[in-house]
Amino acid sequence: MSGDRPSALAQPIRPPSAARIGAYLGLFVLGAVVGAAGALVQPGWFPGGLLLALAAEAGLCLGAARLLRSRAAAASAAGGWMLAVILLTTSRPEGDFLFAAGSGSYLFLLGGIGVAVICATLAPVRQPHDGPARLGK
Known part of the structure:
Protein backbone atom coordinates (compact mmCIF):
# COMPACT_ATOMS: atom_id res chain seq x y z
CA MET A 1 0.00 0.00 0.00
CA SER A 2 1.20 3.49 -0.68
CA GLY A 3 1.83 5.68 2.34
CA ASP A 4 0.34 8.87 0.89
CA ARG A 5 -3.05 7.46 -0.18
CA PRO A 6 -5.58 6.56 2.55
CA SER A 7 -7.10 3.11 2.59
CA ALA A 8 -10.52 2.64 1.04
CA LEU A 9 -11.71 1.33 4.39
CA ALA A 10 -10.71 4.56 6.12
CA GLN A 11 -12.83 6.74 3.80
CA PRO A 12 -16.25 7.85 5.05
CA ILE A 13 -19.31 6.09 3.71
CA ARG A 14 -21.32 8.17 1.27
CA PRO A 15 -25.11 8.29 1.64
CA PRO A 16 -27.04 6.46 -1.09
CA SER A 17 -28.13 8.44 -4.11
CA ALA A 18 -31.76 9.28 -4.83
CA ALA A 19 -31.80 6.75 -7.67
CA ARG A 20 -30.60 3.97 -5.36
CA ILE A 21 -33.20 4.87 -2.73
CA GLY A 22 -35.88 4.84 -5.44
CA ALA A 23 -34.66 1.43 -6.59
CA TYR A 24 -34.88 0.08 -3.03
CA LEU A 25 -38.44 1.41 -2.66
CA GLY A 26 -39.39 -0.11 -6.01
CA LEU A 27 -37.94 -3.45 -4.94
CA PHE A 28 -39.88 -3.24 -1.68
CA VAL A 29 -43.15 -2.75 -3.61
CA LEU A 30 -42.22 -5.49 -6.08
CA GLY A 31 -41.50 -7.82 -3.15
CA ALA A 32 -44.95 -7.10 -1.75
CA VAL A 33 -46.53 -7.90 -5.12
CA VAL A 34 -44.58 -11.16 -5.39
CA GLY A 35 -45.60 -12.08 -1.83
CA ALA A 36 -49.28 -11.43 -2.49
CA ALA A 37 -49.18 -13.33 -5.78
CA GLY A 38 -47.33 -16.22 -4.14
CA ALA A 39 -49.92 -16.38 -1.38
CA LEU A 40 -52.61 -16.83 -4.00
CA VAL A 41 -50.69 -19.29 -6.20
CA GLN A 42 -49.19 -21.61 -3.57
CA PRO A 43 -52.41 -23.33 -2.42
CA GLY A 44 -53.79 -23.65 -5.94
CA TRP A 45 -51.45 -26.20 -7.47
CA PHE A 46 -49.78 -27.91 -4.55
CA PRO A 47 -46.80 -28.63 -4.65
CA GLY A 48 -46.16 -26.91 -8.00
CA GLY A 49 -47.68 -23.62 -6.86
CA LEU A 50 -45.56 -23.63 -3.72
CA LEU A 51 -42.38 -24.21 -5.71
CA LEU A 52 -43.39 -21.53 -8.22
CA ALA A 53 -44.06 -18.99 -5.45
CA ALA A 58 -35.76 -16.30 -4.97
CA GLY A 59 -35.54 -14.83 -8.45
CA LEU A 60 -36.60 -11.41 -7.23
CA CYS A 61 -34.25 -11.31 -4.22
CA LEU A 62 -31.23 -12.76 -5.98
CA GLY A 63 -31.82 -10.70 -9.11
CA ALA A 64 -32.13 -7.51 -7.07
CA ALA A 65 -28.95 -8.29 -5.16
CA ARG A 66 -26.98 -8.95 -8.33
CA LEU A 67 -28.44 -5.97 -10.18
CA LEU A 68 -27.62 -3.42 -7.47
CA ARG A 69 -24.60 -5.36 -6.12
CA SER A 70 -25.68 -5.07 -2.52
CA ARG A 71 -27.29 -7.11 0.21
CA ALA A 72 -29.62 -4.23 0.95
CA LEU A 88 -52.26 -11.54 4.59
CA THR A 89 -51.92 -13.95 7.53
CA THR A 90 -53.90 -11.77 9.92
CA SER A 91 -57.52 -12.77 10.22
CA ARG A 92 -60.28 -10.26 9.72
CA PRO A 93 -63.14 -9.65 12.17
CA GLU A 94 -65.44 -11.61 9.87
CA GLY A 95 -63.25 -14.67 10.38
CA ASP A 96 -61.83 -14.72 6.85
CA PHE A 97 -58.20 -15.57 6.29
CA LEU A 98 -56.09 -16.42 3.27
CA PHE A 99 -53.78 -19.09 4.65
CA ALA A 100 -55.17 -22.45 5.66
CA ALA A 101 -53.67 -24.38 8.57
CA GLY A 102 -51.85 -26.86 6.38
CA SER A 103 -48.32 -27.89 5.61
CA GLY A 104 -48.26 -25.92 2.34
CA SER A 105 -48.92 -22.62 4.09
CA TYR A 106 -46.25 -23.23 6.69
CA LEU A 107 -43.77 -24.29 4.02
CA PHE A 108 -44.55 -21.10 2.10
CA LEU A 109 -44.05 -18.88 5.15
CA LEU A 110 -40.94 -20.54 6.56
CA GLY A 111 -39.50 -21.43 3.17
CA GLY A 112 -39.92 -17.85 1.99
CA ILE A 113 -38.04 -16.53 5.00
CA GLY A 114 -35.29 -19.09 4.39
CA VAL A 115 -35.07 -18.15 0.71
CA ALA A 116 -34.80 -14.46 1.63
CA VAL A 117 -31.95 -15.13 4.07
CA ILE A 118 -30.10 -17.32 1.58
CA CYS A 119 -30.43 -14.75 -1.22
CA ALA A 120 -29.25 -11.92 1.03
CA THR A 121 -26.28 -14.04 2.10
CA LEU A 122 -25.33 -14.86 -1.49
CA ALA A 123 -25.44 -11.23 -2.56
CA PRO A 124 -22.12 -9.70 -3.59
CA VAL A 125 -20.53 -7.26 -1.18
CA ARG A 126 -18.99 -4.06 -2.46
CA GLN A 127 -15.22 -4.11 -2.39
CA PRO A 128 -12.91 -1.11 -2.20
CA HIS A 129 -11.54 0.02 -5.54
CA ASP A 130 -7.96 -1.02 -4.78
CA GLY A 131 -8.07 -4.12 -6.95
CA PRO A 132 -9.35 -7.67 -7.09
CA ALA A 133 -7.25 -8.84 -4.14
CA ARG A 134 -8.88 -10.00 -0.93
CA LEU A 135 -9.19 -7.52 1.92
CA GLY A 136 -7.32 -9.58 4.52
CA LYS A 137 -3.87 -9.11 2.97
Whole structure:
Protein backbone atom coordinates (compact mmCIF):
# COMPACT_ATOMS: atom_id res chain seq x y z
CA MET A 1 0.00 0.00 0.00
CA SER A 2 1.20 3.49 -0.68
CA GLY A 3 1.83 5.68 2.34
CA ASP A 4 0.34 8.87 0.89
CA ARG A 5 -3.05 7.46 -0.18
CA PRO A 6 -5.58 6.56 2.55
CA SER A 7 -7.10 3.11 2.59
CA ALA A 8 -10.52 2.64 1.04
CA LEU A 9 -11.71 1.33 4.39
CA ALA A 10 -10.71 4.56 6.12
CA GLN A 11 -12.83 6.74 3.80
CA PRO A 12 -16.25 7.85 5.05
CA ILE A 13 -19.31 6.09 3.71
CA ARG A 14 -21.32 8.17 1.27
CA PRO A 15 -25.11 8.29 1.64
CA PRO A 16 -27.04 6.46 -1.09
CA SER A 17 -28.13 8.44 -4.11
CA ALA A 18 -31.76 9.28 -4.83
CA ALA A 19 -31.80 6.75 -7.67
CA ARG A 20 -30.60 3.97 -5.36
CA ILE A 21 -33.20 4.87 -2.73
CA GLY A 22 -35.88 4.84 -5.44
CA ALA A 23 -34.66 1.43 -6.59
CA TYR A 24 -34.88 0.08 -3.03
CA LEU A 25 -38.44 1.41 -2.66
CA GLY A 26 -39.39 -0.11 -6.01
CA LEU A 27 -37.94 -3.45 -4.94
CA PHE A 28 -39.88 -3.24 -1.68
CA VAL A 29 -43.15 -2.75 -3.61
CA LEU A 30 -42.22 -5.49 -6.08
CA GLY A 31 -41.50 -7.82 -3.15
CA ALA A 32 -44.95 -7.10 -1.75
CA VAL A 33 -46.53 -7.90 -5.12
CA VAL A 34 -44.58 -11.16 -5.39
CA GLY A 35 -45.60 -12.08 -1.83
CA ALA A 36 -49.28 -11.43 -2.49
CA ALA A 37 -49.18 -13.33 -5.78
CA GLY A 38 -47.33 -16.22 -4.14
CA ALA A 39 -49.92 -16.38 -1.38
CA LEU A 40 -52.61 -16.83 -4.00
CA VAL A 41 -50.69 -19.29 -6.20
CA GLN A 42 -49.19 -21.61 -3.57
CA PRO A 43 -52.41 -23.33 -2.42
CA GLY A 44 -53.79 -23.65 -5.94
CA TRP A 45 -51.45 -26.20 -7.47
CA PHE A 46 -49.78 -27.91 -4.55
CA PRO A 47 -46.80 -28.63 -4.65
CA GLY A 48 -46.16 -26.91 -8.00
CA GLY A 49 -47.68 -23.62 -6.86
CA LEU A 50 -45.56 -23.63 -3.72
CA LEU A 51 -42.38 -24.21 -5.71
CA LEU A 52 -43.39 -21.53 -8.22
CA ALA A 53 -44.06 -18.99 -5.45
CA LEU A 54 -40.74 -19.69 -3.72
CA ALA A 55 -38.86 -19.60 -7.04
CA ALA A 56 -40.41 -16.21 -7.82
CA GLU A 57 -39.23 -14.83 -4.50
CA ALA A 58 -35.76 -16.30 -4.97
CA GLY A 59 -35.54 -14.83 -8.45
CA LEU A 60 -36.60 -11.41 -7.23
CA CYS A 61 -34.25 -11.31 -4.22
CA LEU A 62 -31.23 -12.76 -5.98
CA GLY A 63 -31.82 -10.70 -9.11
CA ALA A 64 -32.13 -7.51 -7.07
CA ALA A 65 -28.95 -8.29 -5.16
CA ARG A 66 -26.98 -8.95 -8.33
CA LEU A 67 -28.44 -5.97 -10.18
CA LEU A 68 -27.62 -3.42 -7.47
CA ARG A 69 -24.60 -5.36 -6.12
CA SER A 70 -25.68 -5.07 -2.52
CA ARG A 71 -27.29 -7.11 0.21
CA ALA A 72 -29.62 -4.23 0.95
CA ALA A 73 -31.38 -4.77 -2.38
CA ALA A 74 -32.17 -8.38 -1.49
CA ALA A 75 -33.24 -7.32 1.99
CA SER A 76 -35.50 -4.61 0.55
CA ALA A 77 -37.29 -7.07 -1.74
CA ALA A 78 -37.53 -9.61 1.09
CA GLY A 79 -38.92 -6.95 3.43
CA GLY A 80 -41.74 -6.18 1.01
CA TRP A 81 -42.45 -9.90 0.64
CA MET A 82 -42.58 -10.38 4.42
CA LEU A 83 -44.82 -7.37 4.98
CA ALA A 84 -47.32 -8.58 2.38
CA VAL A 85 -47.34 -12.14 3.72
CA ILE A 86 -47.70 -11.02 7.34
CA LEU A 87 -50.57 -8.69 6.44
CA LEU A 88 -52.26 -11.54 4.59
CA THR A 89 -51.92 -13.95 7.53
CA THR A 90 -53.90 -11.77 9.92
CA SER A 91 -57.52 -12.77 10.22
CA ARG A 92 -60.28 -10.26 9.72
CA PRO A 93 -63.14 -9.65 12.17
CA GLU A 94 -65.44 -11.61 9.87
CA GLY A 95 -63.25 -14.67 10.38
CA ASP A 96 -61.83 -14.72 6.85
CA PHE A 97 -58.20 -15.57 6.29
CA LEU A 98 -56.09 -16.42 3.27
CA PHE A 99 -53.78 -19.09 4.65
CA ALA A 100 -55.17 -22.45 5.66
CA ALA A 101 -53.67 -24.38 8.57
CA GLY A 102 -51.85 -26.86 6.38
CA SER A 103 -48.32 -27.89 5.61
CA GLY A 104 -48.26 -25.92 2.34
CA SER A 105 -48.92 -22.62 4.09
CA TYR A 106 -46.25 -23.23 6.69
CA LEU A 107 -43.77 -24.29 4.02
CA PHE A 108 -44.55 -21.10 2.10
CA LEU A 109 -44.05 -18.88 5.15
CA LEU A 110 -40.94 -20.54 6.56
CA GLY A 111 -39.50 -21.43 3.17
CA GLY A 112 -39.92 -17.85 1.99
CA ILE A 113 -38.04 -16.53 5.00
CA GLY A 114 -35.29 -19.09 4.39
CA VAL A 115 -35.07 -18.15 0.71
CA ALA A 116 -34.80 -14.46 1.63
CA VAL A 117 -31.95 -15.13 4.07
CA ILE A 118 -30.10 -17.32 1.58
CA CYS A 119 -30.43 -14.75 -1.22
CA ALA A 120 -29.25 -11.92 1.03
CA THR A 121 -26.28 -14.04 2.10
CA LEU A 122 -25.33 -14.86 -1.49
CA ALA A 123 -25.44 -11.23 -2.56
CA PRO A 124 -22.12 -9.70 -3.59
CA VAL A 125 -20.53 -7.26 -1.18
CA ARG A 126 -18.99 -4.06 -2.46
CA GLN A 127 -15.22 -4.11 -2.39
CA PRO A 128 -12.91 -1.11 -2.20
CA HIS A 129 -11.54 0.02 -5.54
CA ASP A 130 -7.96 -1.02 -4.78
CA GLY A 131 -8.07 -4.12 -6.95
CA PRO A 132 -9.35 -7.67 -7.09
CA ALA A 133 -7.25 -8.84 -4.14
CA ARG A 134 -8.88 -10.00 -0.93
CA LEU A 135 -9.19 -7.52 1.92
CA GLY A 136 -7.32 -9.58 4.52
CA LYS A 137 -3.87 -9.11 2.97
